[in-house]
Amino acid sequence: MSFPNHFLWGGALAANQVEGAYNVGGKGLSVADVATYKPNVDIKDYKAHTGISLEDIKAAMSDDNTDIYPKRRGIDFYHRYKEDVVLFAEMGFKALRVSIAWSRLFPTGEEEFPNEEGVAFYDSLFKELKSYNIEPIVTLSHYEMPLALSVKYNGWVERRIIDDFVRFSRVCFERFGKYVKYWLNFNEVDSIIRHPFTTAGIIPELCGEKGELACCYQALHHQFVASARVAKIMREIVPNAKMGCMLTKLMTYPRTCAPEDVAATQAKNLDNMFYSDVMVFGEYPVLILNRMKKQGIQIKMDESDLKELKEGTVDFVSFSYYMSMTESIDPNAERTPGNTVLGVKNPYLESSDWGWQVDPVGLRISLIELYDRYKKPLFIVENGIGAKDEMIDGKIHDPYRIEYFRKHFIQMSKAIDEGVELIGYTSWAPIDLISASTNQMSKRYGFIYVDADDEGNGTFNRYKKDSFYWYKKVIASNGEDLD
Ligand code: BG6
Numbered sequence: 001m002s003f004p005n006h007f008l009w010g011g012a013l014a015a016n017q018v019e020g021a022y023n024v025g026g027k028g029l030s031v032a033d034v035a036t037y038k039p040n041v042d043i044k045d046y047k048a049h050t051g052i053s054l055e056d057i058k059a060a061m062s063d064d065n066t067d068i069y070p071k072r073r074g075i076d077f078y079h080r081y082k083e084d085v086v087l088f089a090e091m092g093f094k095a096l097r098v099s100i101a102w103s104r105l106f107p108t109g110e111e112e113f114p115n116e117e118g119v120a121f122y123d124s125l126f127k128e129l130k131s132y133n134i135e136p137i138v139t140l141s142h143y144e145m146p147l148a149l150s151v152k153y154n155g156w157v158e159r160r161i162i163d164d165f166v167r168f169s170r171v172c173f174e175r176f177g178k179y180v181k182y183w184l185n186f187n188e189v190d191s192i193i194r195h196p197f198t199t200a201g202i203i204p205e206l207c208g209e210k211g212e213l214a215c216c217y218q219a220l221h222h223q224f225v226a227s228a229r230v231a232k233i234m235r236e237i238v239p240n241a242k243m244g245c246m247l248t249k250l251m252t253y254p255r256t257c258a259p260e261d262v263a264a265t266q267a268k269n270l271d272n273m274f275y276s277d278v279m280v281f282g283e284y285p286v287l288i289l290n291r292m293k294k295q296g297i298q299i300k301m302d303e304s305d306l307k308e309l310k311e312g313t314v315d316f317v318s319f320s321y322y323m324s325m326t327e328s329i330d331p332n333a334e335r336t337p338g339n340t341v342l343g344v345k346n347p348y349l350e351s352s353d354w355g356w357q358v359d360p361v362g363l364r365i366s367l368i369e370l371y372d373r374y375k376k377p378l379f380i381v382e383n384g385i386g387a388k389d390e391m392i393d394g395k396i397h398d399p400y401r402i403e404y405f406r407k408h409f410i411q412m413s414k415a416i417d418e419g420v421e422l423i424g425y426t427s428w429a430p431i432d433l434i435s436a437s438t439n440q441m442s443k444r445y446g447f448i449y450v451d452a453d454d455e456g457n458g459t460f461n462r463y464k465k466d467s468f469y470w471y472k473k474v475i476a477s478n479g480e481d482l483d
Contacts (some may be wrong), residue, residue, distance in 0.1 A: 002416045003479035008135060008423060010432025011088065011094035011447075012382050014075070014142040015186065018073035018433045022066075028107025029147040032071040033199050034060035037439040037454060041355055046340045049438050050195035054203055057151060068453050070434045071439065074451045076460050081125055083462065087448055088430060089132035091468060092475035096134050097381050097426040099123070099142035100176075100186070102168050109146035111166045114171045126179035136425060137381065138180045139246065140169050140230065142187040143436060145201045152341055155201025156192075156219035159300075162226045169230040170237070184381065185227040188248040188435075190275040192216050192223070194340045196438070214297045219301045220365055222480060224278050228312025242315040242377060243281035247272075249319040249340060249370070251362040255328035255344050265327040272425065273373070280374045282310035316423065317374050320382030324349070324362035340437055341386035352385050354443060360407035367415035367422065377421045382428035383408055386435065386443040394456040396449045396465040405471070406482045413479060427471070431462070447471050 016032035023029075034057050041048045063192040066072040077084060090094055100107065105120035129136050149161055171428035173183075193216050196202035200219045207215040231243040251270045254261040274288045283306065292299070325336070325343020332343040349357040363383070370378055375447070385404040389396050405427065416422055432446040441454050447468040473481050 002413050004422075005414070005478070006094075007478060008095040008137070008379075008425070009475040009479075010093040010097065010134065010424070010426045012097035012137070012428050013099075013101045013431070013433065014436070015101035015437060016071050016074070016142065016144040017429075018074045018077035018431070019030075020072065020076045021078035022072035023106065024078065024122060026107060026115040027050075027101065027118060028103040029061065030101060030103040030144040031147055031150055031197060032144045033069060034147060035069065035071055035198070035439055036117075037068050039454065043438060045436050046195070046337065046342075050198050050340065052197050052203070054151075056447050057147070057203065060265060061147070064182050066161070069114040069230050070439045070454070070456065073456050075431065075433055075452065078121065080460070084126060084129050084431060085132060087132070087462060087464070087468075088134060091430070091447065091472045093132075093430070094131055094475070095137050095424055095426055097137040097139065097184075099144065100172055101141035101144050102141065102165075103146040105171060106146060106164070106168050108148035109161075110148070110167075114168075114175075120169070120177050122176060125141050126176055127188070128232045130179055131314035135182065136180050137175070137182045137184065137379075137424075138172070139174060139184040139187050141165070142184065143198045147201070150197070150201030150203060154203055154206040154215070156198075156222050157202055157207070157215045158231050159222055162222050164230065164353065164359060165226045166229050166233065170233055172235040173234050173241075176190075177241065180238075180290065181241050182379070183234060183241060184244045185230060185279070185314070186223055187246050188320060189220070189223060189227075189270060189279070191340060192220050195323070213295070215260065215279055216220075217292060217297050217299055219306070220275075221301065224442065225305050225308055226307045227279055227314075228282070231312040231314060233314070236338050236351075244316040244318040245276050245314045246381060247276045247317070249317040249321045249366045250339065251321070251344065253326045253346065254324040254414075255330070255346075256331060258329075260329045261327060262343055263295065276374070277372075278313050278375060278416060280311065282313045314376070314380055314477050316377040317370055318379040318381040319365050319366070319370065320428065321366055321380060322383060322385075322428075323352075323356040324359040325357060325448045345354045353388050354386050356386070357406060360386065360411045363408050364411035364415045367412065367420045368418060371415075377423045379423050380412070380425045382426065384428040386445050388442060389432075389444045389449060390398035391449060391451070391463060392412065394463060395462060398465045401465070401467045402470045405467070405474075409474065409479055
């Protein structure tokens with residue numbers, strides 16, 4: 001087994017899925033705080049789960065309910081983080097990926113100066129992590145922009161959001177740069193097309209004649225420019241820090257070797273990597289620009305944008321990897337859900353309780369593909385399985401989770417043996433939390449069980465699952481002991 005010394009083993013969280021305390025300490029509402037738990041909606045229909053209208057948003061804004069808006073309560077990490085960090089340290093974590101809730105620092109996004117209570121919370125979280133030698137890996141934007149910016153400007157569609165985000169990021173570098181070496185700009189930047197509201201605060205009905213897709217590409221362009229700008233600012237303020245992009249690695253295979261299936265698959269995979277292409281190479285891929293032109297999409301750019309993209313490229317490439325899928329031109333091919341996608345089923349793979357197809361070898365293929373393409377250090381910042389766990393007599397036996405991780409770690413080590421530079425691995429998620437897509441609590445990812453149900457009933461107490469002890473052993477042996 002070949003994990004390098006100082007490999008960053010750990011776990012990953014997002015503020016909006018764990019913190020709760022949505023209206024505490026001066027925090028403003030974020031887009032996550034109006035995301036609704038919809039028990040009667042089919043889990044295959046991720047668009048129905050993540051979709052929202054202006055009317056829904058307005059209703060949520062005048063409602064204090066935390067039952068149907070589960071991200072408002074999260075797992076109460078805001079009050080319990082010290083207890084959770086102790087558990088992460090007990091597992092031997094070298095790293096914890098977290099995000100900074102933009103609306104905890106800038107409640108409406110437009111304030112000139114940050115909310116000091118919000119700054120104090122993250123300062124104390126990072127201090128706590130450092131006291132256990134846990135390296136914080138920090139995402140600047142993880143599905144939680146201030147709701148006010150969404151409602152007022154249709155989120156990232158409006159160019160002025162770049163300045164708001166830069167002001168927020170600057171404060172993060174100035175105030176937390178002493179603790180944080182690894183920064184990520186936008187979580188799953190490619191997801192803007194799949195769920196525009198969650199990712200970029202875009203309310204489809206405000207897109208008007210331009211249409212939703214054109215709005216998404218315009219907003220995406222603004223995120224690209226913002227990423228480049230904050231990378232430069234980070235280098236000025238914290239010279240030895242590193243900036244990474246973050247991609248949903250959606251590995252797609254052709255369903256058959258029919259050339260038409262291969263061509264359809266190629267288009268999907270090129271599209272999946274276009275976002276990181278821009279952030280690594282500092283330019284738009286020609287084929288993507290051509291496709292947009294054919295679709296009648298014209299991105300409005302300022303004269304200096306392309307130069308800025310070139311000057312603000314990233315230092316490393318991070319990604320999430322959960323599942324793979326296949327592609328086929330057969331309209332009747334059976335489809336199955338994945339990470340906010342519906343892919344064609346692969347007869348060689350098994351699926352999770354939520355239908356996501358488990359494919360450890362696909363992780364090795366992804367690592368090799370990304371390293372060969374970008375020649376930059378890689379960081380797996382999300383990987384894991386959402387499952388239904390049961391607590392019996394205070395114990396949670398989760399052999400399926402151990403099996404999932406074991407198989408993925410074997411493939412990671414094979415990729416490293418082939419020469420891939422992998423700097424770390426943060427599982428999604430080390431502790432049960434609210435699902436990003438379905439807002440469920442019962443879709444559990446953690447090594448640590450949280451006693452809470454989908455409606456928010458429960459003590460919120462933490463319990464160690466069998467996988468907790470297993471992961472501890474893996475980290476202690478630097479990936480040697482996977483039994
Ligand atoms: C990633 C997101 O897409 O997948 C996380 O970055 C999310 O925020 C994770 O939680 C798993 O997805 P879900 O929908 O099962 O929570």
